[in-house]
Amino acid sequence: MSVVQVNPADESKYAASARAFRDNVTRDLANDELRSNFRGAMDYLMDKRKSAFNDQDELETLRRQCQLIKQRCLVKLPHLLEQLEAKLTANGIVVHWAETITEANQIIAHLIEAKNGKTVVKGKSMVSEETALNDHLEARGIECLESDMGEYIVQLAKEHPSHIIMPAIHQNKKQVADLFVKNIEGFEHTTDVDALIQQGRNVLRSKFCQADVGVSGVNFAVAETGTLCLVENEGNGRMCTTVPDLHIAITGIEKVVEHLADVPPLLSLLTRSATGQAISTYFNMISHPRQPGEKDGPSEVHLVLLDNGRSQMYADEELRQTLQCIRCGACMNHCPVYTRIGGHAYGTVYPGPIGQIVSPHMLGIEATTNLPTASSLCGACGEVCPVKIPIPKLLLRLREESVKPASQQPQVMKGQGSGRKPLEAFIWSMWATIHKSPFLYRASMWFATRGRWLMPSKIGAWTVARSAPKLASTTLHQRIKQREQAQQSVQGRGK
Amino acid sequence: MSQLNTLHLRDYPVKPTQVYLYGTCLTDSLFPDSGIDAIEFLEQQGIEVIYPQGQSCCGQPAYNSGYTQQAKAVALAQIKHFPLDIPIVIISGSCGGMMRHHYKDLLKDQPGIEQFCDRIFEFTEFLVNSLQITLVDNGPQERVALHTSCAARREMGVHITGRKLLGQLDNVELITHDYESECCGFGGTFSVKHGDISNAIVADKTKNLVKADVVRYVSADWGCMMNINGSLEHQNKALRGEHIASYLLARSAKGANS
Numbered sequence: 001m002s003v004v005q006v007n008p009a010d011e012s013k014y015a016a017s018a019r020a021f022r023d024n025v026t027r028d029l030a031n032d033e034l035r036s037n038f039r040g041a042m043d044y045l046m047d048k049r050k051s052a053f054n055d056q057d058e059l060e061t062l063r064r065q066c067q068l069i070k071q072r073c074l075v076k077l078p079h080l081l082e083q084l085e086a087k088l089t090a091n092g093i094v095v096h097w098a099e100t101i102t103e104a105n106q107i108i109a110h111l112i113e114a115k116n117g118k119t120v121v122k123g124k125s126m127v128s129e130e131t132a133l134n135d136h137l138e139a140r141g142i143e144c145l146e147s148d149m150g151e152y153i154v155q156l157a158k159e160h161p162s163h164i165i166m167p168a169i170h171q172n173k174k175q176v177a178d179l180f181v182k183n184i185e186g187f188e189h190t191t192d193v194d195a196l197i198q199q200g201r202n203v204l205r206s207k208f209c210q211a212d213v214g215v216s217g218v219n220f221a222v223a224e225t226g227t228l229c230l231v232e233n234e235g236n237g238r239m240c241t242t243v244p245d246l247h248i249a250i251t252g253i254e255k256v257v258e259h260l261a262d263v264p265p266l267l268s269l270l271t272r273s274a275t276g277q278a279i280s281t282y283f284n285m286i287s288h289p290r291q292p293g294e295k296d297g298p299s300e301v302h303l304v305l306l307d308n309g310r311s312q313m314y315a316d317e318e319l320r321q322t323l324q325c326i327r328c329g330a331c332m333n334h335c336p337v338y339t340r341i342g343g344h345a346y347g348t349v350y351p352g353p354i355g356q357i358v359s360p361h362m363l364g365i366e367a368t369t370n371l372p373t374a375s376s377l378c379g380a381c382g383e384v385c386p387v388k389i390p391i392p393k394l395l396l397r398l399r400e401e402s403v404k405p406a407s408q409q410p411q412v413m414k415g416q417g418s419g420r421k422p423l424e425a426f427i428w429s430m431w432a433t434i435h436k437s438p439f440l441y442r443a444s445m446w447f448a449t450r451g452r453w454l455m456p457s458k459i460g461a462w463t464v465a466r467s468a469p470k471l472a473s474t475t476l477h478q479r480i481k482q483r484e485q486a487q488q489s490v491q492g493r494g495k
Numbered sequence: 496m497s498q499l500n501t502l503h504l505r506d507y508p509v510k511p512t513q514v515y516l517y518g519t520c521l522t523d524s525l526f527p528d529s530g531i532d533a534i535e536f537l538e539q540q541g542i543e544v545i546y547p548q549g550q551s552c553c554g555q556p557a558y559n560s561g562y563t564q565q566a567k568a569v570a571l572a573q574i575k576h577f578p579l580d581i582p583i584v585i586i587s588g589s590c591g592g593m594m595r596h597h598y599k600d601l602l603k604d605q606p607g608i609e610q611f612c613d614r615i616f617e618f619t620e621f622l623v624n625s626l627q628i629t630l631v632d633n634g635p636q637e638r639v640a641l642h643t644s645c646a647a648r649r650e651m652g653v654h655i656t657g658r659k660l661l662g663q664l665d666n667v668e669l670i671t672h673d674y675e676s677e678c679c680g681f682g683g684t685f686s687v688k689h690g691d692i693s694n695a696i697v698a699d700k701t702k703n704l705v706k707a708d709v710v711r712y713v714s715a716d717w718g719c720m721m722n723i724n725g726s727l728e729h730q731n732k733a734l735r736g737e738h739i740a741s742y743l744l745a746r747s748a749k750g751a752n753s
Contacts (some may be wrong), residue, residue, distance in 0.1 A: 029695055336678045340695045374689050376682025376696070377559060378645035399561030419561075428557050432565035435520075436572035438549040445524055461690020465697065466725030469525050476518045476527035480546045483531070 013132055015367040017347030018359060022370060024345040034170055038342045041169045045333040048276025049384070066269050067388040069262045070324040077314065080223040080256045081305070087226025091288040093301045101131035104306045108133060108215070108248055109140055111302055115246050117142065117212035121204075123230065123237035124148035125217030126164050126327060127250050127306055129349045130362070133215070144215075145207050147236040149197055152204065156183045162343030164350060165274050165329040170342050204236065214240035214298065218251035219326070220266060221303070224259045228303065230284040231270060233277075238284050247298040249286070253305050254314075254323035266326055269386040273328040309361035316412045318397055322357050324387040329354075331381035331391060337374055346371065353381035357394045365402050365415030372398035373419075445475045505613065507624040508582055513543045514621075515577050517585040517594070520552035521717040526738065529717065533586045533618060533740035539747065540626055544584075549576035555593040558601065559683045567601050570594075574602070574611050583614050584621045586740055588647020588716050591617040596650055617647065618740055619656040619715055632664040634746035640672045640709045642679065642700075642723065642736065644716035653715050657739060661713065664746055672707035674699065681722035697726045705734055712736045 017024070028034055053059040073080060085095045098104035112120065120137060122128060122144060134144045134155070146155040150167035154160060156179055161167030168176070173191045180187045180196065184203055190196055216237055220229040228249050230237045241247045257263060271277045290297035313322045332338040332352025343351035348359040348368070356371040372395045381391040398413075403425065406417030434440045452471035459468050474482075514537065518530040534544045550573055558566035573594075577583055585591040595615040602608045622628045641661060647653035654676070661669045680686065680696025687693075700723055704712055713736065714720050720736040727734050 025689070025691060029691055336680065336696050337689075337692055340692055370689075372561075373685065374692065376645070376678050376680060376685045376693070378678035378682070379649040380645070380676075380678070383649060396559065396561070399559070400563050401561075403561040424560075425562075428560065428562040428565045431557060432562075432568045435551040435554075435569040438551065438572075438576075441551040442548070448524065459687075461687050461693075462725070463729075464690055465694040465729055466722065467728040469721050469725065471524055472527050474527065476523040476530040476546075477548055479527050479531055480534070481548070 015363045018367045028345045042339045052272035052276040084223040091226040096304045099307045104131045105136040119211045120144045120213045121147045121211040123216035123240040208239045211244045213246045214244040221256045228286040231280045233281040246300045248302045250304040273330040273386040330384040334380040334384050353391045366418035369419035515583040516546045519587045519590045529738035532744045536744045547576040553590045553593045586618045588644050588651045588653045592646040592650030617651040623656040630663040636666045638668045638709045640712040642714040644719045670707045673703040679719045701726045713742050715739045
């Protein structure tokens with residue numbers, strides 16, 4: 001097996017921003033307003049989730065059930081994808097396969113151009129963020145308007161989503177009002193959230209009616225019935241998928257589920273984990289284009305199924321669990337790192353813990369070496385994950401893939417070993433040599449404690465904000481030895 | 496808390512007469528008093544404590560850094576020093592989680608590894624569930640906070656057993672600080688590799704602990720305390736953390752009130 005080389009043409013623009021992780025972190029940690037926006041929003045979302053799960057036993061039963069559903073569907077994934085394609089085709093929905101983001105963008109562009117489409121309205125789709133679809137279409141002269149309010153805000157600000165469910169969560173209402181003043185003609189300044197959003201919606205409303213094409217994501221693609229399910233709260237998803245004459249859905253291959261009956265438990269966990277809602281305001285099930293006699297709906301519906309690194313996740317049984325994700329965002333809401341640095345610092349489409357385990361597959365380890373290490377492994381993400389993805393365990397696995405020798409077989413990830421530093425590797429093997437030998441360990445501790453006055457008072461990043469730890473004058477090993485000797489001599493004298 | 500229920504569906508040896516102590520590398524080199532205090536406390540309960548001199552480190556630092564083979568070599572070197580079929584009491588929740596849970600995976604080829612892992616008990620877990628201890632509090636009236644390390648909380652349930660123990664101390668008012676369950680930002684090599692993120696997290700942790708207006712905070716993990724105490728000292732705050740073994744020993748001493 002050979003290492004898959006990254007083709008620069010396929011490399012997402014996110015690779016560069018992921019490489020800049022450390023600079024991004026420095027920038028965003030220093031931004032007090034951003035920090036306060038995230039802390040407030042994450043507190044709110046954690047509370048919402050908590051209030052949606054009053055019964056811990058029910059939650060645990062449901063998590064286990066959904067974990068098993070996703071695992072079953074993944075085991076059967078190749079078969080289910082074929083079944084999905086057959087069912088959708090029979091229903092009149094055209095299926096396209098894209099291995100790379102470039103392929104996906106080209107497929108979508110060709111579909112739009114074939115209908116001479118000039119304007120696109122998009123429902124929220126993280127997979128289309130993954131492919132940077134807007135940039136691609138704009139370069140070809142096709143206007144693409146984000147219709148989810150958060151995505152719309154982010155698009156106006158020329159930014160990217162900072163959260164997979166709440167794309168504009170990094171902005172507060174005052175910042176949004178300022179943005180609207182600059183970008184919406186006739187905007188009446190207000191920081192009343194409802195009034196603010198209503199004015200944004202008025203702009204979008206007219207766009208829906210004019211658009212040639214609607215693009216959406218998919219939350220669950222049901223193989224049994226050939227149904228595309230779309231979860232949303234604003235009705236924009238329904239507008240995008242019913243008003244324009246051409247609807248193109250794009251999603252990752254892992255979104256397929258076997259049965260329609262698999263959907264209700266997954267949906268229940270998704271909305272409750274994400275926003276604390278019992279169910280989202282809208283739940284769309286799309287099974288075919290407009291039928292004869294129907295009054296609305298697109299005459300053509302297409303589905304683009306994207307791989308982009310997912311096959312690599314799939315090939316390894318442990319890493320495959322990454323594909324169980326239903327994109328609820330609970331892991332980021334509960335992550336102490338995400339809460340501090342925010343979503344943009346990661347530099348990837350998917351931020352937070354799930355992004356840290358997904359992105360190395362999509363962008364290669366080389367561009368993302370800083371992501372798996374940027375976790376204290378506190379485990380909050382794994383604890384709240386609705387489908388029980390062992391995120392901390394997978395972070396450890398990725399750390400291992402990152403530092404193991406590039407030539408070591410089997411090679412399961414592109415960029416294997418790109419995080420390996422010779423000095424660090426040497427230190428760990430010395431560390432192991434010392435710690436697996438009781439003699440060397442005790443000897444080195446003896447020298448360390450004797451020479452503790454030599455210990456530097458500044459130890460890199462540690463002492464920027466903390467005082468240095470001080471070695472004891474006598475180790476626990478030595479103290480216990482002395483203690484045992486003292487006890488023996490007391491007993492000896494007693495005899 | 497079903498996840499914890501399953502964690503705690505384990506056989507607890509009832510009041511064993513002999514246990515091993517696993518001291519951990521941090522206690523050994525930096526905080527040996529806690530190890531001695533744990534031994535004295537257990538001995539006061541009538542338990543003989545064996546401290547094998549061959550022990551060094553559970554392997555967690557290398558394991559968490561992706562150096563699995565190095566971690567495995569060190570982990571393997573530990574288990575042979577604990578041959579007797581008696582409980583191994585460990586005075587750190589995160590090292591406990593490593594030896595109780597992660598060894599099963601790391602050393603899965605090793606015969607008898609399941610039985611070894613099943614002998615690992617975190618100190619507070621052991622006191623509550625195995626000894627079913629009843630504490631006598633001879634200490635003064637005071638307000639105290641509890642910090643449980645994340646691994647201790649999620650892998651060993653220390654937030655439950657630690658809380659139970661402190662709850663038994665009549666003169667101790669246990670204060671819940673804001674964001675109590677949130678990480679302190681330590682995470683081993685994370686605190687050095689991503690020092691700026693770690694600093695931001697520990698800054699919030701110390702702020703919340705100071706705000707709780709307690710005379711001290713107690714923890715069963717020196718990793719977190721090295722981080723939090725180091726930060727408190729750097730900020731010239733008087734508040735410090737104390738290992739729960741030392742704290743319980745001090746509170747049990749006759750005349751501790753004076």
